Amino acid sequence: MRTGISITITRSVRGRLEAITRDRNASQKHAWRAAIILSSADGVGTNEIMRRTGKSKTSVWRWQERFMKEGIAGLLHDKTRPSRIPPLGPEVAARVVALTLADPPVETTHWTADLMARASGISASAVRRIWKAHGLQPHRYRQFKLSNDPNFVDKLRDVVGLYVDPPAHAIVLSLDEKSQIQALDRTQPGLPLKKGRLGTMTHDYKRHGTTTLFAALNVLDGTVIGRNMQRHRHQEFMRFLNAIEAEVPAGKMVHVILDNYAAHKHPKVRAWLDRHERFVFHFTPTSCSWLNAVEGFFARLSRRRLKRGVFRSVVDLQAAINRFLAETNAEPKPFTWTADPDKIIAAVRRGHQALDSIH
DSSP: OOTTOOOOOOHHHHHHHHHHHHOTTSOHHHHHHHHHHHHHHTTOOHHHHHHHHOOOHHHHHHHHHHHHHHTHHHHHOOOOOOOSSOOOOHHHHHHHHHHHHSOOSTTOSSOOHHHHHHHHTSOHHHHHHHHHHTTOOTTOOOOOOOOOOTTHHHHHHHHHHHHHSOOTTEEEEEEEEEEEEEEEEESSOOOOOBTTBOOOOOSOEEEEEEEEEEEEEETTTOOEEEEEESOOSHHHHHHHHHHHHHHSOTTOEEEEEEOOOGGGGOHHHHHHHHHOTTEEEEEOOTTOGGGOTHHHHHHHHIIIIITTOOOSSHHHHHHHHHHHHHHHHHSOOOOOOOSOHHHHHHHHHHHHHHHHHHO
16 A cells, blocks of 8 residues: 555444445446455555456555545545537637527528538537527527507407406407318327327328307306307308307397408498397407407317317217317306506517518
């Protein structure tokens, strides 16, 4: 043993080291490190320890010193080594960020890690680390549509006012059509979900026709009035209004929130409104389907019943939709509006200003 190296261990430490050497599940490097310390504590010389463990002299000395400084914990953890590749400087990250915010070369639609690596002269993994550190995701994008309705603010406040503070002794309905719902049947049966394997479904299908769902969501209690029809013209829309008239209790005003679809403003529909004075239409601003509460019901219908459904006929499709309507009405949830209209108006104005500054 080298001069100045003297290892003395307590009985508890010796017991822990011997347990490591005897443990068949312990890492081999931990076992021979513990053996070096046990031999050193017994006064065995360096050459003999080298013979017993099959390690070099520098290795024996390294772990003796590590144990003297850090104890058993030092034997069980390897120190990290500095990378042989020098780290990238901040100027490299700045250049990658600047390139990412600019248009990619030629007619490429967006930057990829490999394309950026070739342009900046670094590896693709380094590009991904820089993008992650700066919150850049050029492979992703968000869709948007700003309303150009000149009466956007007035219509927004009108509709949100009905959600937040509905009139007394009145019913507020959010109405829309989900058109062209396809009755799709798969060409082959799929396999069910099992442990370690996703459920399967063929990518191709057989189309057996379509249907259109007219739906009116009562924002006060969450119930939905729905009818399946073959088309979505003004004739079908008026038939659905008559169905609403039959179901809504007499003596109550009916405020209907709907979009700007041409069938909703047809002259015959306006004549129908003149004959039914308790119905009042409130149109959402153009390009603002998100303002219509019934869209949330359509989204749930698509996710839970239509997207993976297998329908061998239009009748099967309509029956599935009617069952979903019944389930929704069995446990209705009132619609609650939470967004601040002032924040929406400010966001739309910022969007228009940003587009005007760029284009």
